[in-house]
Amino acid sequence: xxxxxxxxxxxxxxxxxxxxxxxxxxxxxxxxxxxxxxxxxxxxxxxxxxxxxxxxxxxxxxxxxxxxxxxxxxxxxxxxxxxxxxxxxxxxxxxxxxxxxxxxxxxxxxxxxxxxxxxxxxxxxxxxxxxxxxxxxxxxxxxxxxxxxxxxxxxxxxxxxxxxxxxxxxxxxxxxxxxxxxxxxxxxxxxxxxxxxxxxxxxxxxxxxxxxxxxxxxxxxxxxxxxxxxxxxxxxxxxxxxxxxxxxxxxxxxxxxxxxxxxxxxxxxxxxxxxxxxxxxxxxxxxxxxxxxxxxxxxxxxxxxxxxxxxxxxxxxxxxxxxxxxxxxxxxxxxxxxxxxx
Ligand SMILES: [Zn+2]
Numbered sequence: 001x002x003x004x005x006x007x008x009x010x011x012x013x014x015x016x017x018x019x020x021x022x023x024x025x026x027x028x029x030x031x032x033x034x035x036x037x038x039x040x041x042x043x044x045x046x047x048x049x050x051x052x053x054x055x056x057x058x059x060x061x062x063x064x065x066x067x068x069x070x071x072x073x074x075x076x077x078x079x080x081x082x083x084x085x086x087x088x089x090x091x092x093x094x095x096x097x098x099x100x101x102x103x104x105x106x107x108x109x110x111x112x113x114x115x116x117x118x119x120x121x122x123x124x125x126x127x128x129x130x131x132x133x134x135x136x137x138x139x140x141x142x143x144x145x146x147x148x149x150x151x152x153x154x155x156x157x158x159x160x161x162x163x164x165x166x167x168x169x170x171x172x173x174x175x176x177x178x179x180x181x182x183x184x185x186x187x188x189x190x191x192x193x194x195x196x197x198x199x200x201x202x203x204x205x206x207x208x209x210x211x212x213x214x215x216x217x218x219x220x221x222x223x224x225x226x227x228x229x230x231x232x233x234x235x236x237x238x239x240x241x242x243x244x245x246x247x248x249x250x251x252x253x254x255x256x257x258x259x260x261x262x263x264x265x266x267x268x269x270x271x272x273x274x275x276x277x278x279x280x281x282x283x284x285x286x287x288x289x290x291x292x293x294x295x296x297x298x299x300x301x302x303x304x305x306x307x308x309x310x311x312x313x314x315x316x317x318x319x320x321x322x323x324x325x326x327x328x329x330x331x332x333x334x335x336x337x338x339x340x341x342x
Pocket of ligand 1 (some may be wrong): 272273275277278281
């Protein structure tokens with residue numbers, strides 16, 4: 001045999017072994033093939049055993065070729081054996097699943113308390129014919145201040161600790177910014193509420209965050225009266241907070257005239273006085289008032305023809321009062337141990 005013939009034989013043996021291995025699906029079969037090609041009496045080992053009989057110049061080539069084939073066969077065998085092992089263990093595991101066992105019970109979740117009270121509020125106001133509107137959270141100072149009768153350099157601007165952005169816009173400090181936007185976009189009569197996030201430059205504590213939720217309300221009609229405002233807001237705190245006693249106090253807000261604060265009897269001490277109500281027996285819940293004629297003018301509505309009232313509910317505060325939460329930060333913590341208690 002010349003060297004070409006021997007090398008051809010080695011190559012054929014290697015190729016045949018690979019084909020046989022890849023067609024085999026049992027571990028026993030793999031071992032059988034392994035024995036045939038790398039066993040004591042295999043072709044490759046026979047060539048090696050008789051290598052001294054070959055011409056000295058072809059011994060090296062044949063030796064290298066046999067060793068190379070042996071390494072490849074060994075690798076193929078080990079890889080396939082490993083794959084088969086993994087496949088079998090997966091098969092065993094899937095056979096162990098007892099389909100008759102009861103499933104894992106999924107945890108029941110519920111809406112976030114803020115969302116729940118918001119949904120309740122929206123439902124209540126829409127039942128009275130109010131429509132939900134929205135405005136941008138990043139606002140111009142025109143809609144947030146000027147159009148609400150709070151001109152630049154007016155001391156009243158200090159009430160709202162404002163973040164100012166580099167481009168001159170601001171994260172709105174209250175949802176009142178939606179008032180003039182709505183009056184420009186829609187023709188009166190109007191009944192709208194505008195829920196949304198607001199931002200103020202505040203130091204964070206139990207009752208203040210730099211971000212909070214508000215619900216703005218605006219009612220515009222030819223015959224709108226202060227008594228309409230009182231009736232609607234009293235009904236609101238009764239429905240949302242179960243308030244039994246309410247009172248209105250005069251207050252100053254530049255965009256309303258007259259301005260009022262709606263207080264409810266303290267839900268914690270029932271009017272006796274406690275730390276939450278600062279021992280007054282009352283808690284302020286809704287700033288409100290009749291729309292200022294100047295605001296109507298900014299919005300292009302004739303104040304001699306139309307009257308209206310507006311209110312802004314600090315929404316997180318309502319949630320705190322409703323659920324007796326003493327730290328606002330808990331509501332935004334995302335802590336399920338807290339939220340699951342509601
Ligand atoms: Zn109290």
